[in-house]
Amino acid sequence: MKQAIYILILASITLLGIVACTLQVKDNANSTINVTSNKTELPSATNPQANTSMQDSSQSLPFNQTALNELNRLNHLNSLGYLNQSDFSKIEKMFANDTYASGEITEIEALSKYHEYEHVFHGLSFLMDYVTTGYPVICPGHSISHYYVYMRHNETGFANDNLQDAEQNFERWIPMAKAYNEQYNVTADFNATVSRIQDDMMNIENGNSTATDDEIEWLATEGSICVDDKSK
Numbered sequence: 135m136k137q138a139i140y141i142l143i144l145a146s147i148t149l150l151g152i153v154a155c156t157l158q159v160k161d162n163a164n165s166t167i168n169v170t171s172n173k174t175e176l177p178s179a180t181n182p183q184a185n186t187s188m189q190d191s192s193q194s195l196p197f198n199q200t201a202l203n204e205l206n207r208l209n210h211l212n213s214l215g216y217l218n219q220s221d222f223s224k225i226e227k228m229f230a231n232d233t234y235a236s237g238e239i240t241e242i243e244a245l246s247k248y249h250e251y252e253h254v255f256h257g258l259s260f261l262m263d264y265v266t267t268g269y270p271v272i273c274p275g276h277s278i279s280h281y282y283v284y285m286r287h288n289e290t291g292f293a294n295d296n297l298q299d300a301e302q303n304f305e306r307w308i309p310m311a312k313a314y315n316e317q318y319n320v321t322a323d324f325n326a327t328v329s330r331i332q333d334d335m336m337n338i339e340n341g342n343s344t345a346t347d348d349e350i351e352w353l354a355t356e357g358s359i360c361v362d363d364k365s366k
């Protein structure tokens with residue numbers, strides 16, 4: 135079942151025709167998503183619950199096949215540049231009783247409004263992981279990248295939400311990300327990756343709310359070692 139789920143995601147994402155993207159199935163329980171550029175990676179963490187039967191109910195999350203199908207549909211529309219605010223109404227209803235998922239979809243809607251297609255894809259991918267595994271993804275580097283993106287659009291509320299996520303999760307993320315990196319070698323210098331994300335957070339705390347395109351891209355790719363938050 136695990137493999138089937140990821141093959142489903144792979145098939146759906148492959149159909150997007152979006153910016154060249156691939157999903158590499160490393161084994162039955164883990165995956166790494168490469169997006170857009172040759173440097174873009176969104177590593178996903180383990181999904182030990184993924185063998186649980188997915189339900190077809192529109193009421194229950196996670197393991198909801200209907201929700202996964204809908205996220206795939208939104209991803210497809212995003213890849214074509216045809217994703218409108220009205221397209222989110224169905225998924226909003228499905229996620230209405232799930233605080234994490236409804237919050238994420240609200241952020242994705244905002245990213246879509248500003249035509250941040252790559253980050254919409256990231257957000258939908260994180261939600262697919264959540265729907266598939268039952269665990270929210272924590273990814274401080276990526277949260278910081280979205281902080282900068284939101285600040286570019288003067289969306290201070292969303293920006294600060296992402297900054298807060300990064301800061302609150304950072305310390306407990308380190309050992310989980312270190313273990314993940316030792317297993318999958320996402321980065322050759324894990325300590326340098328951690329330090330660079332920390333530098334970004336310090337810069338923001340010191341009043342600098344902007345970053346270069348290259349820095350945002352790094353945070354969203356090489357700086358994104360994402361793990362499932364199994365404490366939730």
Ligand SMILES: [Zn+2]
Nearest residue numbers: 252253256354
């Ligand atoms: Zn992103």
